[in-house]
Amino acid sequence: xxxxxxHILIGITDESILHGAREVEDALRKELKARGLENExxxxxxxDLGVTGRGVVIVxxxxxxxxxxxxxxxxxxxxxxxxxxxxxxxxxxxxxRHEGPxxxxxxxxxxxxIVLQNCGRINxxxxxxxxAAGAYQGVEKIISTGMTPRDVTLEVTRxxxxxxxxxxxxxxxxxxxxxPGEEKYLIxxxxxxxxxxxxxxxxxxxxxxxxIEGMIIAGYAIGAKKGYIYIRGEYALSxxxxxxxxxxxxxxxxxxKNILGSEITFDLEIKKGAGAYVCGEETALIESIEGxxxxxxxxxxxxxxxxxxxxxxxxxxxxxxxxxxxIIVNGADxxxxxxxKTCPGTxxxxxxxxxxxxxxxxxxxGTPLRTIIYEYAGGMRNGxxxxxxxxxxxxxxxxxxxxxxxxxxxxxxxxxxGVLGSGAILVLDESDSVPELMRGILRxxxxxxxxxxxxxxxxxxxxxxxxxxxxxxGTEADLQLLVKLAETMQKTSFCPLGQSPILPxxxxxxxxxxxxxxxxxxxxxSSVKVG
Numbered sequence: 001x002x003x004x005x006x007h008i009l010i011g012i013t014d015e016s017i018l019h020g021a022r023e024v025e026d027a028l029r030k031e032l033k034a035r036g037l038e039n040e041x042x043x044x045x046x047x048d049l050g051v052t053g054r055g056v057v058i059v060x061x062x063x064x065x066x067x068x069x070x071x072x073x074x075x076x077x078x079x080x081x082x083x084x085x086x087x088x089x090x091x092x093x094x095x096x097r098h099e100g101p102x103x104x105x106x107x108x109x110x111x112x113x114i115v116l117q118n119c120g121r122i123n124x125x126x127x128x129x130x131x132a133a134g135a136y137q138g139v140e141k142i143i144s145t146g147m148t149p150r151d152v153t154l155e156v157t158r159x160x161x162x163x164x165x166x167x168x169x170x171x172x173x174x175x176x177x178x179x180p181g182e183e184k185y186l187i188x189x190x191x192x193x194x195x196x197x198x199x200x201x202x203x204x205x206x207x208x209x210x211x212i213e214g215m216i217i218a219g220y221a222i223g224a225k226k227g228y229i230y231i232r233g234e235y236a237l238s239x240x241x242x243x244x245x246x247x248x249x250x251x252x253x254x255x256x257k258n259i260l261g262s263e264i265t266f267d268l269e270i271k272k273g274a275g276a277y278v279c280g281e282e283t284a285l286i287e288s289i290e291g292x293x294x295x296x297x298x299x300x301x302x303x304x305x306x307x308x309x310x311x312x313x314x315x316x317x318x319x320x321x322x323x324x325x326x327i328i329v330n331g332a333d334x335x336x337x338x339x340x341k342t343c344p345g346t347x348x349x350x351x352x353x354x355x356x357x358x359x360x361x362x363x364x365x366g367t368p369l370r371t372i373i374y375e376y377a378g379g380m381r382n383g384x385x386x387x388x389x390x391x392x393x394x395x396x397x398x399x400x401x402x403x404x405x406x407x408x409x410x411x412x413x414x415x416x417x418g419v420l421g422s423g424a425i426l427v428l429d430e431s432d433s434v435p436e437l438m439r440g441i442l443r444x445x446x447x448x449x450x451x452x453x454x455x456x457x458x459x460x461x462x463x464x465x466x467x468x469x470x471x472x473x474g475t476e477a478d479l480q481l482l483v484k485l486a487e488t489m490q491k492t493s494f495c496p497l498g499q500s501p502i503l504p505x506x507x508x509x510x511x512x513x514x515x516x517x518x519x520x521x522x523x524x525x526s527s528v529k530v531g
Contacts, residue, residue: 047206392421
């Protein structure tokens with residue numbers, strides 16, 4: 001069989017399908033066949049290619065040229081100019097629009113990829129390609145070397161892997177807290193309801209076998225023989241690809257009883273969420289799996305003691321679990337070669353807003369915000385001046401120009417009152433109004449409140465009313481009451497939803513005082529000068 005001289009990778013995601021990715025793929029196949037190139041140029045379906053908000057994205061190998069916004073009408077030109085004549089179609093190519101280094105977003109830019117190692121490089125529906133790219137080597141190592149559950153937990157603990165769902169709690173410690181018992185459960189939280197966040201979805205769509213392997217290893221470590229992946233119901237492609245991968249794994253004895261002839265038994269099932277933001281909280285998620293309304297539970301007891309069906313349960317985020325296989329394969333010392341001393345490894349971010357090239361990136365923990373914006377995302381759009389960034393989604397905090405060189409890791413952000421949160425970075429320029437953005441954030445919280453507790457049910461509505469007044473030219477008293485109410489909600493709300501508004505409110509006022517009524521806000525025992 002003749003080897004192909006070129007490969008065209010086409011990103012098939014929920015977003016690209018809406019922009020006509022399937023039609024573009026069909027047009028490419030027809031055009032190649034019409035020119036007799038179907039054996040010379042191979043088309044490969046893959047996951048997200050790292051470029052966001054630009055429609056259909058394709059990458060031509062071995063040239064590593066990325067095209068975005070591709071339509072059916074562009075196909076003949078791409079084939080004629082690039083694949084026949086060897087001249088890239090510059091009008092479609094993802095390139096910077098000013099002098100400077102090329103952006104590192106997408107497959108054309110080098111990233112220290114651990115979690116996204118195979119995303120955009122393999123066909124996610126192919127078990128063979130996943131195995132060729134290293135899938136299930138961690139499971140094989142455990143079996144061949146006789147690693148015990150304690151060995152696995154200790155390796156993850158030594159790696160200092162911290163939860164990537166937002167809180168940053170040490171994963172190995174969380175596993176070790178699981179109460180003893182014969183019946184335990186492992187849950188992967190893939191609900192991902194935070195606005196501007198879609199990193200977990202793209203991991204599910206791009207490399208589903210990585211998550212399955214991570215679930216097998218984590219389940220073995222805590223003694224769980226049953227796992228659930230709780231996926232947001234709107235993530236249709238994620239659900240389909242994960243189910244395909246699960247079916248393939250069962251067919252090859254990578255799931256089920258006595259995996260690969262070992263003593264490891266692990267079953268895996270998908271549970272669809274119903275779109276409730278509050279189900280991102282682990283106990284509300286557990287209630288949903290059990291068939292009840294997604295209300296958060298009173299803690300303690302924590303899930304590690306009494307979770308799903310009253311049994312010990314560990315809940316981990318998608319990105320967290322995706323880090324586990326490479327840690328087992330390569331070891332904790334290797335993992336510490338990335339990131340910082342207290343926050344090793346990498347972090348996956350979705351970069352959005354007023355940057356030239358929004359997209360999905362993976363960088364070392366501790367990478368400064370400036371590097372992410374100006375090197376990975378190609379700088380500010382249209383040469384605008386950086387104003388600030390909302391880091392971590394709606395429940396995250398604002399960073400200003402003074403924080404551009406701040407290392408983005410759990411500990412550095414904690415020192416300035418920020419959080420990594422969901423990993424979403426919304427970049428603002430001087431055309432953006434922070435009060436208007438806060439109105440949208442607080443309306444989101446009010447809409448998503450489950451109504452179980454009064455401080456959140458009533459408080460989120462009152463926050464919207466106050467913010468509407470402030471955005472329309474409110475008074476100093478309105479601002480004082482806004483902060484006071486949010487602080488009260490933080491202390492009295494039942495779950496993190498009602499406890500969250502204070503962070504974006506406090507950081508918005510402290511970083512952008514000129515956009516709010518003149519005041520001095522008393523917060524956490526210190527005065528934050530405003531105006």
